[in-house]
Amino acid sequence: MPVSPSPTFDLSAQHQFRQQLVAGLTQARNQGCLFLSISRDLPPIDPLLALAGLSDCGMDPQADYFYLEQPGTGMAIAALGALRTYTAEGCQRFQDVRHFCQTTFAQIFCLDGGHPRIFCHFTFHDRPTGHQGTSASRAILPQWQIHQRDQQVQLTLNCDVLLEPGEIDRLCGQWQRIWEHLQTLPPTFDIESVMVPTISLPNLTVQHQGFVRGVHTALKVLQTGEMEKLVLACAADITAPRPFSWEATLQNLRHHYPNCYLFSVRCDGGSTFVGASPERLVSLEQGVLTADALAGSSPRGGDRHQDQALTTALYHSEKDRHEHQVIVQFLSHTLKNLGLLIPPPGEPQVLKLANIQHLQTLIRATPHPAVHLLDILAALHPTPAVAGYPRAIAYEWMRQLETFERGMYAAPLGWVDCNGEGEFIVGIRSALLQGTMARLYAGAGIVRGSDPEREWQEVLLKLQALVSAIA
Numbered sequence: 001m002p003v004s005p006s007p008t009f010d011l012s013a014q015h016q017f018r019q020q021l022v023a024g025l026t027q028a029r030n031q032g033c034l035f036l037s038i039s040r041d042l043p044p045i046d047p048l049l050a051l052a053g054l055s056d057c058g059m060d061p062q063a064d065y066f067y068l069e070q071p072g073t074g075m076a077i078a079a080l081g082a083l084r085t086y087t088a089e090g091c092q093r094f095q096d097v098r099h100f101c102q103t104t105f106a107q108i109f110c111l112d113g114g115h116p117r118i119f120c121h122f123t124f125h126d127r128p129t130g131h132q133g134t135s136a137s138r139a140i141l142p143q144w145q146i147h148q149r150d151q152q153v154q155l156t157l158n159c160d161v162l163l164e165p166g167e168i169d170r171l172c173g174q175w176q177r178i179w180e181h182l183q184t185l186p187p188t189f190d191i192e193s194v195m196v197p198t199i200s201l202p203n204l205t206v207q208h209q210g211f212v213r214g215v216h217t218a219l220k221v222l223q224t225g226e227m228e229k230l231v232l233a234c235a236a237d238i239t240a241p242r243p244f245s246w247e248a249t250l251q252n253l254r255h256h257y258p259n260c261y262l263f264s265v266r267c268d269g270g271s272t273f274v275g276a277s278p279e280r281l282v283s284l285e286q287g288v289l290t291a292d293a294l295a296g297s298s299p300r301g302g303d304r305h306q307d308q309a310l311t312t313a314l315y316h317s318e319k320d321r322h323e324h325q326v327i328v329q330f331l332s333h334t335l336k337n338l339g340l341l342i343p344p345p346g347e348p349q350v351l352k353l354a355n356i357q358h359l360q361t362l363i364r365a366t367p368h369p370a371v372h373l374l375d376i377l378a379a380l381h382p383t384p385a386v387a388g389y390p391r392a393i394a395y396e397w398m399r400q401l402e403t404f405e406r407g408m409y410a411a412p413l414g415w416v417d418c419n420g421e422g423e424f425i426v427g428i429r430s431a432l433l434q435g436t437m438a439r440l441y442a443g444a445g446i447v448r449g450s451d452p453e454r455e456w457q458e459v460l461l462k463l464q465a466l467v468s469a470i471a
């Protein structure tokens, strides 16, 4: 990906932007590139607010978008519009997406420290059936991107190098409108304008019975020793009097779950997928590769004393420690088999969220230049945290015992950049919103010693957290 030295134009002025765009397009064409990427530093803004308002800047309200934020660390990425899209399905889908990303990055000419990213989302199964129109894998080079890290915010525009003069005018006008929009944003979301959630869970008798039946079957299989863990999930459908808003839902979630990864993406069927996941699958940033082992759960206590008692019980629970260890071992072995160096993982920590707490171990590894992040994804997904172990057997049982299609639930979602760095999270604690309808997902890991009713309570806790945030 060729990169030009940084010019000193002030991109906020439209005529200067035009000059730089035209010069950049020529340079990009001369280098044989197909795309140009221009970036500009922005003053601190709220990236969610920025994305939510971009549709007022002449963007198609149905345009593709992607949002990922971890409020606690100040990381946020928002992308809008699709310049190039790729879809794939089948067992080679991660490798196919890697090939698309590498080819696309090689065709981008980056002006002025530009840092384009490709956003990717996947479904849980590599050939989903009967799902809501979402491709098994989708990778998008966006038109617009806002990236925030350590208080630094950057706006990036990606465009085709073969723009007609009329299209250049249109793009300059759009840049100007977006620039003005970002300048006039209030510093934070106007909480008054956020729709207050008023929905409650529907009657879940059928799900409850089906789930408990599934757990009993799983326990019998676990007893034979043929399987060590199975993750069973369920879906709850909700209808609201007015259409759901992913922006309002995210705003509610970011208040309750600042330590989680908040995400939302438009699916290719027109629905939106939204959630607050505590689980990173894998990230590679500044040369450090990290994968999260997250499993073993307990509710939070009503007061400090009770909460501490629950934390201690979780930490020392043989059943939860075993459930957790299955994942630590799986991640460590899989990364080692890919040729990565891994220091021995430490003892688990307890990750406390608003309503639930989990055992968590961060697995660090030294990346290998020949192993792309998407190859790591291919090897890791689905981990025993969301499928079970051994994977093939867990898969069979999951398909038999779950009566709904997982879609994007529990599947990877994230981004990669031209240096091969990126971050993927696991799309749990999530919902699919389509107009006035929402489908909420939640699951729990079953191991020997699991109690069916307690596991159902865990699922219910996760569903309740979601239902109290969707708006």
Ligand SMILES: C=C(O[C@@H]1C=C(C(=O)O)C=C[C@H]1O)C(=O)O
Pocket: 231, 233, 279, 294, 295, 296, 297, 358, 385, 386, 410, 428, 429, 441, 442, 443, 444, 445, 446, 462
């Ligand atoms: C499957 C889910 O969560 C997973 C299951 C957990 C458990 O059973 O303890 C904990 C975290 C996640 O790995 C979900 O939230 O839907």
